[in-house]
Amino acid sequence: MSYIPHTDSDRAAMLAEMGAEDIGDLFxxxxxxxxxxxxxxxLPLSEMEILGELRSMSEENADLDHHACFLGAxxxxxFVPSVVGxxxxxSEFYTAYTPYQPEISQGTLQAIFEYQSMVCALxxxxxxxxxxxxxxxxxAEAAIMAVNVxxxxxxxxxxxxxxxxxxxxxxxxxxxxxxxAVTGDEEPTSNLQPDGDTACLIIxxxxxxxxxxxxxxxxxxxxxxxxxxxxxxxxxxPISLGLFTPPGEYGADIVVxxxxxxxxxxxxxxxxxxxxxxxxxxxxxxxxxxxxxxVDTEGRRGFVLTLAAREQHIRRERAxxxxxxxxxxxxxAAGAYLAAMGKSGLRQVAKLCYHKAHYAATxxxxxxxxxxxxxxxxxxxxxxxxxxxxSEINDALLEQGIIGGYDLGQDYPHLENHMLLxxxxxxxxxxxxxxxxxxxxVTHD
Amino acid sequence: xxxxxxxxxxxPGRKAVFLPELDVxxxxxxxxxLREDLPLPEVSEIDLMRHYVHLSQLNHAVDTGFYPxxxxxxxxxxxxxxxxxxxxxxxxxxPYQDHGTVQGNLRLMYELQEYxxxxxxxxxxxxQPAAGAHGEFTGILMMxxxxxxxxxxxxxxxxIPDSAHGTNPASxxxxxxxVAEIKSDQRGNVDLEALRAHCDDTVVGLMLTNPNTLGLFxxxxxxxxxxxHECGGLxxxxxxxxNALLGIAKPGDLGFDVLHYNLHxxxxxxxxxxxxxxxxxxxxxxLAKYLPGPITVKAxxxxxxxxxxxxxxxxxxxxxxxxxxxxxxxxxxxxxxxVKAYTYIRMLGSEGLRQVSExxxxxxxxxxxxxxxxxxxxYDRSCMHEFVLSGPLPQAPDVHTLDIAKRxxxxxxHPPTVYFPLIVPExxxxxxxxxxxxxxxxxxxxxxxxxxxxxxENPDLLHEAPQTTPVTRLDEVRAARHPKLRWKPK
Numbered sequence: 001m002s003y004i005p006h007t008d009s010d011r012a013a014m015l016a017e018m019g020a021e022d023i024g025d026l027f028x029x030x031x032x033x034x035x036x037x038x039x040x041x042x043l044p045l046s047e048m049e050i051l052g053e054l055r056s057m058s059e060e061n062a063d064l065d066h067h068a069c070f071l072g073a074x075x076x077x078x079f080v081p082s083v084v085g086x087x088x089x090x091s092e093f094y095t096a097y098t099p100y101q102p103e104i105s106q107g108t109l110q111a112i113f114e115y116q117s118m119v120c121a122l123x124x125x126x127x128x129x130x131x132x133x134x135x136x137x138x139x140a141e142a143a144i145m146a147v148n149v150x151x152x153x154x155x156x157x158x159x160x161x162x163x164x165x166x167x168x169x170x171x172x173x174x175x176x177x178x179x180x181a182v183t184g185d186e187e188p189t190s191n192l193q194p195d196g197d198t199a200c201l202i203i204x205x206x207x208x209x210x211x212x213x214x215x216x217x218x219x220x221x222x223x224x225x226x227x228x229x230x231x232x233x234x235x236x237x238p239i240s241l242g243l244f245t246p247p248g249e250y251g252a253d254i255v256v257x258x259x260x261x262x263x264x265x266x267x268x269x270x271x272x273x274x275x276x277x278x279x280x281x282x283x284x285x286x287x288x289x290x291x292x293x294x295v296d297t298e299g300r301r302g303f304v305l306t307l308a309a310r311e312q313h314i315r316r317e318r319a320x321x322x323x324x325x326x327x328x329x330x331x332x333a334a335g336a337y338l339a340a341m342g343k344s345g346l347r348q349v350a351k352l353c354y355h356k357a358h359y360a361a362t363x364x365x366x367x368x369x370x371x372x373x374x375x376x377x378x379x380x381x382x383x384x385x386x387x388x389x390x391s392e393i394n395d396a397l398l399e400q401g402i403i404g405g406y407d408l409g410q411d412y413p414h415l416e417n418h419m420l421l422x423x424x425x426x427x428x429x430x431x432x433x434x435x436x437x438x439x440x441x442v443t444h445d
Numbered sequence: 446x447x448x449x450x451x452x453x454x455x456x457p458g459r460k461a462v463f464l465p466e467l468d469v470x471x472x473x474x475x476x477x478x479l480r481e482d483l484p485l486p487e488v489s490e491i492d493l494m495r496h497y498v499h500l501s502q503l504n505h506a507v508d509t510g511f512y513p514x515x516x517x518x519x520x521x522x523x524x525x526x527x528x529x530x531x532x533x534x535x536x537x538x539x540p541y542q543d544h545g546t547v548q549g550n551l552r553l554m555y556e557l558q559e560y561x562x563x564x565x566x567x568x569x570x571x572x573q574p575a576a577g578a579h580g581e582f583t584g585i586l587m588m589x590x591x592x593x594x595x596x597x598x599x600x601x602x603x604x605i606p607d608s609a610h611g612t613n614p615a616s617x618x619x620x621x622x623x624v625a626e627i628k629s630d631q632r633g634n635v636d637l638e639a640l641r642a643h644c645d646d647t648v649v650g651l652m653l654t655n656p657n658t659l660g661l662f663x664x665x666x667x668x669x670x671x672x673x674h675e676c677g678g679l680x681x682x683x684x685x686x687x688n689a690l691l692g693i694a695k696p697g698d699l700g701f702d703v704l705h706y707n708l709h710x711x712x713x714x715x716x717x718x719x720x721x722x723x724x725x726x727x728x729x730x731x732l733a734k735y736l737p738g739p740i741t742v743k744a745x746x747x748x749x750x751x752x753x754x755x756x757x758x759x760x761x762x763x764x765x766x767x768x769x770x771x772x773x774x775x776x777x778x779x780x781x782x783x784v785k786a787y788t789y790i791r792m793l794g795s796e797g798l799r800q801v802s803e804x805x806x807x808x809x810x811x812x813x814x815x816x817x818x819x820x821x822x823x824y825d826r827s828c829m830h831e832f833v834l835s836g837p838l839p840q841a842p843d844v845h846t847l848d849i850a851k852r853x854x855x856x857x858x859h860p861p862t863v864y865f866p867l868i869v870p871e872x873x874x875x876x877x878x879x880x881x882x883x884x885x886x887x888x889x890x891x892x893x894x895x896x897x898x899x900x901x902e903n904p905d906l907l908h909e910a911p912q913t914t915p916v917t918r919l920d921e922v923r924a925a926r927h928p929k930l931r932w933k934p935k
Contacts, residue, residue, distance in 0.1 A: 002797040003521050003713070004804050005882040014807055014883060018814035018827075026806050026827055027693055029662035034698040036799075039691075040563055044794030047525045054788065058534025060549030062542065071539050074775060081462045083490055091508040091715075092501035095522050097859075098719035102921075103914040104505035104854055106447070108718040111500055114451050117931040121484045127930045130719065133575035136775035144619075166775040173737070173771035176586055177621045215477045245480050258775075268550045269540030269776025270575065271721030283928065289719065294924035296916040300447055306924040312578070312615035313865070317624045322615035325576035325709065329717030336497060339451050340461040342487045348464050358472035377475040394543060406541055429468040 001044065062403065064266065068431040070360075072381050072422025073208070073406040074135065074164050075269060076261040078239065078349065079425055080337070084263040087336040088329055098289075098325070102304045103296075108328065109303035112291040115335035122241045122338070123255040124248020125277035129288035131331040132323065135258030136167040138274030139202065139235050140174035141287045141321055142254045145278075146200035146231045147180065148285045148320060154199035154230065158184035158192055162207035163235055165411040171202075188414060192221075194228035200254075201225045204235040205247065209408075209420060210357075210381025211374050215245060222251025231282070238262050238275060238334075240379045242341075242350030254278045263337025264330050273330035284310065287321030352425035353380035356432065360423045363436040369443045373418060381422045383408065383415070390419040393442050400438045402431075447915065448499045452932050455486035461493050484934065503915045504718070505859050511885050513812075515831045515862035515874025516610070516658060518688045518710035520805075525792070526713065526785035535784055540776040544762045550780065551761035555741040557787045558725075564790075564798070565684070565704055566697025567727030569766070571736040572778040577685055579773060580705025580724030581616035581652070586770045587703055587728065587735040588650050588679045589620055594768065597646075597677065604643055604651040604678070606635050608659055608866040613652045613683060622649055629868055633659045633824040635669050644672055650679035655699070656686045658866040658874070659824055660809065660831035670700025679703065679732070687711040688878070689806055689830035692799030702729045712786035723782040737773045739763035804879035805830040808886060812877055815890040819897045823869050830878075836863075836871030841900035846871035848907035849896055855913045856892040 006014075011023070020026065027035060045053065069077045088094060092107060099105030099112075112130045119128035132138040143157045157175065159168055159182060172182055184190050184201075194201050203221070206212050213221075225232040231253040239261045247255045260272040278286060284307060292306035312319040341349060357380045365372040369387035384405070386393055394404035405419035412418075423432065488496070505512070512519035530536070538547050558570040574580040585603065592600045603617040606627045614624045625643050630636040635653070651673045655663045663669060670680050682696045682704030688711045690696070696704045708714050709722035716722070728736055742764045763777065793801065806829050813822070813832045820834040836846030850860030850873070862874040877886055899906045911917065 001792045002800050002804075002879070003523055004800060004879050006804055006807075006879075010883040011804075011807060014811040014886075018810050020810070020827075023803050023807060026803075026810055026829075029664050029826075030694050031667055031699075034694050036693065037566070037695050037698060039795035039798060041560055041795045041798070042791060044797055045791050047792065050788055050791050051525065051528065053791075054529045054553075054784070055532060055534070057549040057553055058532040060552070061534050061538050062546035063534045063537040064539065065533050065537050069539060071541055073541055075540050077539065079464070083461065083494055086494065087497040089527075090498065090501040091522075092504040092506045094527075094715045094717050095507035096504045096718045097512065097514055097517050097519060097716045101505075101850070101854070101860055102919050103851065103911050103916055104859065105503075105718075106915050107500035107502065107504035110448060110450070110503070111497070111718075113930075114932070117450075117452065117933075118485060120931045127928075133579060133721075133779075134774050134776070137575070137579075137773075164775070166772060169772050170774055173586065173773055174619075176589060176770075179621060212475065212478055214475075241480070242483065243474070243480065244478050249480070265536040265781075266539050267536050268538045268547065268780040269778070270774075271723075271779040271781050272775075273721075283930070290928075290930055292924040293929040294920045296919050298917055300916055302447070302916040302919045304919050304921050304924045306921065306930075307928060309925075312611040314611070315615075316611045317614035317618040319611070319615040319618075322578045322582055322612050322619050323576075324578045324610075324612050325716075325720040325722040327575075327717075327721045328719030329715075330721055332718065336493070339486050339488060339493055339496075340490070341485070342455075342460060342462075343483050343485045344487070345460060345462045345464065346485060347483055352464065352467060354474065355467055355471050356469055359469035362472075377478065391543075398543070398546065403539065403542055403546070425464060432469070 067401050067403050068427065069403045070405055070421045070423060070435060071403050073420055074258060075266055077266060077424055077426050078261045080263050080265060081340045083340055084333050084336045088333045093332060094329055099305060102302065106302060109291050111332050111335055113293065113303050115331050116291060118335060118338045119275055119277050122238055123277045124246030125255050126280040127283045128277035129286055129290055130328065131326045132274030132276055132288060133327060134272040134274045135256060136170035138256040138276045139167045140171045142233050142256045142276060143171055143200055143202060145254065145285050145287060146233065149231060149282050150199050154197055156181045156183060156198045157200055158194060158198055159202040160192055160204065161185040161188050161190060162209060163202055163204040164208050194225050194230045196228065198228055198230040200231040200233050202233040206237060206240055206379040209374060209383045210378040211376040212379060215250060218250040239350055242346035253282065259334045262334035264333050271327055271330050273327035273334060285320060288323050288326060349425050356427055357382060357423040360432045364439060367440050367443065370439060380424055381420055384419050384421055386417050386419050387443055389417055396442050397438050400434065402435055402438055450932055451486045451496055454492050454496060455488055457487055459487040459489050461488055461490040510857055511881060511889055512859040513861050513875045513877050513889065514859060515876040516685055518876060518878060520713055520878040521880035522713055522715040526788045529788040530781045530784040545759045548761055551741050553787050554783060555743055555761050557783055558741060560790050561706055561725055561727060564691060565727040566695025568730040569733035569736055570725050570727045571738060571740045572725045572783055573737045573773055574705060574724040574726055575774055575779050576720060576722040577705055577707045577724045578612040578616060580726045581612055581683065582619055583726050583737055583773050584681045584703040584705060585616055585620040587732050590735040590770050591732055592649060599647055600649045602647045603649045607868050608657050609652060609654060632826065633661045634664050637665060640669065640672055644676035646677060648676050648678035650681055652681040652683060654683040654686055656689050656829035659833050660828040661824060661826055662829050666699050685710060686830060689802055691802040692795060693802050697729060703732050708782055708786040713789045714782045714785040721779045721782055723779040734767040735770050736766045737771060738765040738769045739777065740766060801879050808877040808879060808881060812875060812886055812890055816893055819894055831874060831876035833869050834873045835869050836873050838897055838900050841904055844900040844904050844907050846873055852896050852907045852910040853892060854911035858889055858892060
């Protein structure tokens with residue numbers, strides 16, 4: 001099955017039109033020595049067969065419809081309202097290209113404009129772009145953006161050790177060579193003090209361990225960053241912003257984050273979307289696509305891709321980024337999710353996460369051998385010191401149909417035998433009680 | 446026909462989603478950290494659904510009509526791929542689950558890596574890059590790692606033909622390199638003399654799109670690779686145009702060291718209005734160890750682990766390549782997109798894939814034959830999967846490519862890619878793909894020929910086009926001068 005409509009007589013008629021006799025005549029520019037290689041691929045399957053095969057492949061996985069999940073660490077199990085799937089399932093959205101021709105792309109353009117507006121509302125920023133590949137690449141591009149805001153003069157990027165380890169790794173891949181220095185996360189208590197060479201300080205709120213820095217602490221940090229002439233970049237969980245202070249209020253200049261929790265399934269790590277929003281003063285240094293409002297020749301409101309002079313297809317090697325394709329459909333899902341949840345719904349999701357996580361944390365802390373680590377307020381994740389290696393605990397939990405937490409020892413050597421647990425609105429009290437019971441059993445083994 | 450903004454249909458107190466009651470005791474909240482206002486819309490589910498359905502109806506899409514957008518491979522997106530990617534056994538898995546609990550995902554990724562290796566002629570593949578430009582950046586970083594490991598630090602220059610996509614120079618600059626542009630020759634190939642003049646021990650490598658953006662196969666591709674390799678440089682392949690090469694030639698056989706595939710072009714995963722795509726990278730033997738990761742590996746010997754409930758055999762796992770450039774994003778790649786590409790390749794098999802490329806090239810040449818008598822053709826050769834015409838019609842000097850593009854909308858077609866590649870004045874880049882019937886191709890050709898007549902007889906029809914679309918031409922200057930990038934309450 002190749003989805004090709006041509007019959008043999010169609011092909012013959014087309015060849016005749018161009019005066020060719022054989023389809024092979026069209027490939028004479030390909031060196032004969034390498035032309036028509038054999039492709040060793042499995043024999044083709046019918047739709048019925050491939051669906052059967054894929055279904056059984058997918059069933060080899062332990063999925064979250066059949067397991068209680070307490071794993072987060074940057075990818076979150078949140079409820080996706082049915083309406084979101086139906087919206088992104090409209091093939092007028094998902095089979096369209098990037099909206100370069102605005103007259104016939106108003107649907108995509110307006111949906112992005114609304115998404116940008118809602119991301120601004122959520123983060124307290126002035127402008128948001130149409131998305132990046134994920135939170136990690138948003139963070140890396142935001143750091144490069146901060147360097148560009150300093151016109152390339154400031155070469156130091158300070159990143160807190162409590163930023164997601166894979167984001168910090170991605171940031172390092174994105175800043176190759178010795179030209180830009182990424183520093184601050186070498187030790188758990190490194191110096192995060194910005195200086196005259198610092199382009200930006202990057203923090204995460206709630207941090208990788210789920211903890212929330214206090215409002216006064218954040219304001220002081222922002223003031224210190226600005227006094228040094230640098231920018232404050234905040235990586236955040238958008239669901240937390242249903243309850244907590246938007247980064248714009250405590251002085252962030254650029255806000256990034258993983259947008260997956262907003263209406264996108266876990267999907268084994270992708271496709272997700274990177275949020276990126278900033279203050280107006282650095283808007284023209286932003287990477288990525290932006291949709292702006294304008295009017296047509298009749299004076300009607302319409303939307304177009306704008307400020308394209310920042311982008312690769314115009315500016316080539318002088319562009320603010322090489323990004324072209326982004327995660328538009330995931331951003332559509334995020335926009336639809338935010339609109340569906342609305343003012344009260346998002347707040348309620350965040351509240352459910354908060355209360356359930358605290359209930360779980362209290363219950364687990366009461367089990368002999370387990371301790372809650374950290375003294376700050378937290379949102380939906382918390383760190384637990386365990387009496388055994390987390391991998392052993394997770395194996396035992398799996399036997400009870402529970403997917404356990406994230407083993408922090410793999411990224412933070414001083415946190416050996418520490419586990420990061422996540423509780424969302426998807427976890428019922430029964431699930432939490434089962435987790436607690438299973439953890440109690442672990443200590444008896 | 447325009448649609449209200451979602452904010453304009455909001456009314457205090459409306460809801461689209463009802464959540465369960467709290468079933469645990471509440472805990473006090475840190476008051477000083479709570480936000481005061483959350484200015485999101487408040488709408489009912491019916492209003493929300495209608496809003497987005499109305500918006501969707503303002504779009505042109507592959508499912509509504511012909512989309513001959515050059516360089517973008519807007520082929521039909523089979524519905525079975527969508528069903529496959531929606532299977533809850535895939536969508537409801539967390540990326541940090543133990544490998545033993547996601548053997549189905551890892552097997553799919555491993556097999557897809559194998560298929561892409563075979564199709565491209567490479568030693569290894571990483572599925573991590575999320576899009577074409579992301580794959581380019583990855584490839585350049587791998588070339589950088591290769592030269593650095595050899596202590597070859599003088600190399601700072603990436604060679605890029607003047608016909609290349611803008612992402613090529615942008616990706617090179619992001620990797621800390623300078624760009625040297627190589628001009629094209631009279632036949633649309635890389636100019637070999639210009640190439641030789643640039644080739645010295647400062648060359649990182651050459652980024653080559655083949656077929657190039659003129660839709661032409663590089664006639665001297667073997668020699669180009671040889672020249673670049675002789676000066677110690679590497680060959681980067683931009684796989685944007687792989688739809689012409691499936692079973693026709695393997696880039697690895699041609700001499701490319703590293704290449705990105707666009708699963709959202711060649712392998713029929715939908716473009717989503719601008720993403721998500723997927724840009725896996727294939728590498729030759731000498732570059733394989735630098736691939737970003739982790740990538741999926743298959744255990745030599747099957748090890749059993751009695752504790753695993755789901756899978757007693759942990760055959761597949763994720764590993765970092767030996768001298769990896771690191772990760773280019775969190776997690777492993779756009780997995781949902783990978784499922785669609787896997788489904789497509791399994792349904793077509795090797796013969797089906799070759800048929801795709803043959804019919805994509807046939808369709809492009811057929812349209813070319815029907816249009817070249819009327820529209821100027823700057824490089825008169827048989828094309829591959831796309832071709833480039835030059836917009837200005839000799840008989841209608843006041844009509845521009847933009848006008849032709851906009852007029853096509855009145856005929857119900859999406860315009861071709863316009864004003865690219867930059868080396869063709871007023872370019873019209875047309876890629877029909879293999880999935881369009883002869884009747885559709887004929888209707889498009891007839892519209893193009895009619896527009897050429899209109900350009901001469903009634904050019905205002907073109908200057909004022911489009912007239913049948915939800916909005917007419919939009920004021921892009923105003924949008925850029927006075928940027929309004931978000932809705933604000935009055």
